[in-house]
Amino acid sequence: MARPRPAPRRWRPNMAAGSGGPAAVLLVLLAAAAARLYRAGQDPLTVLTAGSVRRALLNSSAAWLVQFYSSSCGHCTAFAPTWRALAGDVKDWESAIRLGVLDCGEEENYQTCKEYGIHYYPTFRFFKAFTKQFTTGENYKGADRELQTVRQMMIDFLQNHSQELRPPACPPLDPVPSSDITSLFDKSNHHYTAIVFESNNSYVGREVLLDLIQYENIVVKRALNFDKPFLEKLGITSVPSCYLMHPNGSHGLINSLKPLRSFFSSYLKSLPGVRKKLLPLQLPVQENKEESTETKVWKEFDKAKLYMADLESGLHYLLRVELATHKTLEGAELKTFKDFVTVCAKLFPGRQSVVKLLETLQEWLVSLPLDKIPYDAILDLVNNKMRISGIFLTKKVQWVGCQGSRPELRGYTCSLWKLFHTLTVQAALQPKALINTGLEDNPQIVLQVMRRYIQHFFGCKACAEHFEEMAKESMDSVQTLDKAVLWLWEKHNVVNNRLAGALTEDPKFPKVQWPTPDICPTCHEEIKGLHSWNEAQVLQFMKYHYSSENILYKYAESQTDSSETEQGDTREGKDKSLQKKPSGSRENKIQDEENVLGSESKVLDKLIANHGPVKDSDKSAVRSATLKEAKQAVSFLGIGFSNIDMSLCVILYVASSLFLMIMYFFFRMRSKRWKVKYYRSSV
Numbered sequence: 001m002a003r004p005r006p007a008p009r010r011w012r013p014n015m016a017a018g019s020g021g022p023a024a025v026l027l028v029l030l031a032a033a034a035a036r037l038y039r040a041g042q043d044p045l046t047v048l049t050a051g052s053v054r055r056a057l058l059n060s061s062a063a064w065l066v067q068f069y070s071s072s073c074g075h076c077t078a079f080a081p082t083w084r085a086l087a088g089d090v091k092d093w094e095s096a097i098r099l100g101v102l103d104c105g106e107e108e109n110y111q112t113c114k115e116y117g118i119h120y121y122p123t124f125r126f127f128k129a130f131t132k133q134f135t136t137g138e139n140y141k142g143a144d145r146e147l148q149t150v151r152q153m154m155i156d157f158l159q160n161h162s163q164e165l166r167p168p169a170c171p172p173l174d175p176v177p178s179s180d181i182t183s184l185f186d187k188s189n190h191h192y193t194a195i196v197f198e199s200n201n202s203y204v205g206r207e208v209l210l211d212l213i214q215y216e217n218i219v220v221k222r223a224l225n226f227d228k229p230f231l232e233k234l235g236i237t238s239v240p241s242c243y244l245m246h247p248n249g250s251h252g253l254i255n256s257l258k259p260l261r262s263f264f265s266s267y268l269k270s271l272p273g274v275r276k277k278l279l280p281l282q283l284p285v286q287e288n289k290e291e292s293t294e295t296k297v298w299k300e301f302d303k304a305k306l307y308m309a310d311l312e313s314g315l316h317y318l319l320r321v322e323l324a325t326h327k328t329l330e331g332a333e334l335k336t337f338k339d340f341v342t343v344c345a346k347l348f349p350g351r352q353s354v355v356k357l358l359e360t361l362q363e364w365l366v367s368l369p370l371d372k373i374p375y376d377a378i379l380d381l382v383n384n385k386m387r388i389s390g391i392f393l394t395k396k397v398q399w400v401g402c403q404g405s406r407p408e409l410r411g412y413t414c415s416l417w418k419l420f421h422t423l424t425v426q427a428a429l430q431p432k433a434l435i436n437t438g439l440e441d442n443p444q445i446v447l448q449v450m451r452r453y454i455q456h457f458f459g460c461k462a463c464a465e466h467f468e469e470m471a472k473e474s475m476d477s478v479q480t481l482d483k484a485v486l487w488l489w490e491k492h493n494v495v496n497n498r499l500a501g502a503l504t505e506d507p508k509f510p511k512v513q514w515p516t517p518d519i520c521p522t523c524h525e526e527i528k529g530l531h532s533w534n535e536a537q538v539l540q541f542m543k544y545h546y547s548s549e550n551i552l553y554k555y556a557e558s559q560t561d562s563s564e565t566e567q568g569d570t571r572e573g574k575d576k577s578l579q580k581k582p583s584g585s586r587e588n589k590i591q592d593e594e595n596v597l598g599s600e601s602k603v604l605d606k607l608i609a610n611h612g613p614v615k616d617s618d619k620s621a622v623r624s625a626t627l628k629e630a631k632q633a634v635s636f637l638g639i640g641f642s643n644i645d646m647s648l649c650v651i652l653y654v655a656s657s658l659f660l661m662i663m664y665f666f667f668r669m670r671s672k673r674w675k676v677k678y679y680r681s682s683v
């Protein structure tokens with residue numbers, strides 16, 4: 001084995017770091033504000049938004065199958081061609097059942113996805129026709145997500161409607177008995193009647209039936225192949241077969257080359273006189289508004305650097321979007337969240353305002369011995385509803401090193417990798433950082449927290465399963481903090497290898513084994529002509545790349561808390577005046593104290609709203625937690641009265657007491673003398 005070259009004291013990029021993107025390129029991306037993977041008006045489905053989804057699903061004359069996806073989820077991207085193909089395939093069914101999509105990765109849709117209880121992407125939900133009240137829908141329960149399986153599940157769902165709620169455009173899908181068919185021969189009709197004979201488990205008849213619901217001059221029925229003599233009489237020897245009755249009374253089997261849905265449907269649609277109905281059925285208003293033209297300016301970046309904008313945007317998405325899909329956190333989820341916040345509070349190499357936010361959140365969680373916390377209460381803290389000065393986390397997504405050449409590529413998942421690499425490296429650089437948190441002395445701690453985070457919260461379920469497989473294999477054997485850094489590096493490369501060439505790969509950022517020789521030449525070696533990693537160099541590179549020294553703050557949002565001007569806040573006027581005051585001013589500190597105290601009732605209100613009456617012990621827990629914060633604020637406030645002020649007060653107090661005592665003794669003495677004097681004279 002080649003001897004590792006002596007390592008430089010600290011790794012420094014030795015090449016002019018190339019820009020991550022084409023130089024000074026202005027990328028004009030025609031991106032839909034509401035749809036990214038799917039284009040309203042171009043894809044044969046309905047692109048729903050926060051503003052349109054409820055209107056579309058409530059009291060709809062058609063049933064719905066909606067895919068809640070996230071543009072940052074690789075599996076959603078990979079699945080998009082199937083969904084589009086399905087939408088095209090069942091386009092003619094839309095007066096009975098419609099396909100929709102809602103992008104939960106779009107900021108404007110975050111809250112809506114939360115209301116629908118979407119935790120993972122993609123999530124498929126059925127909604128029945130004519131639902132009068134808000135419902136979160138029924139989960140898709142197909143064995144797989146193959147186009148044919150989803151199509152068949154759509155049919156089953158339609159058949160699950162009661163007679164009264166069945167979409168008016170959807171004819172009965174149950175088979176007709178042979179007696180009903182016999183009676184058809186005696187009737188004269190102005191239209192064609194097609195009967196698909198099939199076996200009990202076949203879907204062909206129902207598919208053909210739905211394919212023709214928008215066509216006039218034809219009625220399609222289905223019958224089962226139970227009545228053998230009847231089938232023989234009609235000359236049917238195999239199923240599925242399609243028997244056709246013409247308006248002129250003639251009838252016979254369709255001569256189809258293959259007994260397939262597409263063959264039958266296309267034959268029937270091309271019959272003379274059969275045409276698509278001109279009048280569209282009354283469907284819910286489709287919002288397919290013209291997609292907005294969004295101009296995105298490419299941000300120049302250095303791929304050898306780490307950008308705070310990526311890390312902060314990732315934290316914002318994680319805390320306000322991914323986790324916010326959970327109404328409450330309890331049990332293993334709550335423990336994972338607490339540990340995650342502790343690890344971040346101690347190791348995130350961020351700006352003071354972000355670190356303070358994480359620390360406040362951590363202290364609050366630690367001092368709150370509840371076994372169930374509504375996520376809204378956590379969000380209030382993240383959004384700094386208490387107006388504690390100096391706390392701020394961007395509310396905007398601003399990808400720099402994680403920007404993709406298309407809006408649906410890279411972004412959040414890229415930032416999540418970077419965040420966890422940063423945390424493993426920070427843990428290795430500051431081995432004492434987690435002391436007194438209960439998480440110390442465990443070299444795997446960041447990896448284990450990441451593993452649990454991915455398991456419980458990561459929106460991409462399939463990614464989580466893959467990651468868990470890798471973790472199960474070898475995470476437990478990690479013995480040191482340095483090995484933890486290398487473990488994550490190695491596993492990330494395994495993922496890169498698996499995804500290379502996949503649909504989710506950004507063509508501008510191909511999945512490669514990282515770090516590439518241009519950013520870390522010493523990481524690469526050849527042993528007997530075979531590529532090999534120099535792990536000591538890789539470790540050194542990782543420790544530099546994911547260190548605070550390598551972080552650039554370009555593009556990171558300036559830290560003015562815009563929430564202070566949020567609409568509808570009753571304290572708006574008060575806070576506006578505070579904005580002008582320098583932070584740390586006495587008024588601000590008083591405001592902090594009031595707000596922290598006020599937060600107690602807020603958290604209690606949230607707990608009561610979510611869980612009904614709160615136990616006294618829980619109330620006192622909240623109280624003690626908020627009082628602890630309040631105490632900090634009072635002591636902070638104490639700085640406003642300097643030591644001199646306090647000493648003067650004490651001196652004044654002592655002096656006035658002494659003065660009063662002297663006066664007391666003086667008058668006592670005088671009164672005694674006076675009594676003695678007058679007593680004697682009277683005697």
Ligand SMILES: Cc1cc2nc3c(=O)[nH]c(=O)nc-3n(C[C@H](O)[C@H](O)[C@H](O)COP(=O)(O)OP(=O)(O)OC[C@H]3O[C@@H](n4cnc5c(N)ncnc54)[C@H](O)[C@@H]3O)c2cc1C
Pocket residue numbers: 074075401402409410411413414415416417418421454462463464466467488489490491492493495496499504505506509510513514515
């Ligand atoms: C835990 C996890 C599991 C995932 N599983 C899947 C999956 O199964 N299927 C799927 O389609 N998508 C999956 N993803 C998403 C996928 O890995 C990418 O994040 C996504 O495709 C975006 O890729 P990217 O080009 O931005 O680079 P990413 O792979 O996201 O990497 C982000 C940045 O990290 C740096 N980097 C790259 N490799 C390494 C490394 N080995 N060590 C340290 N730093 C590195 C580079 O600077 C790179 O730009 C997963 C994401 C996570 C966080």
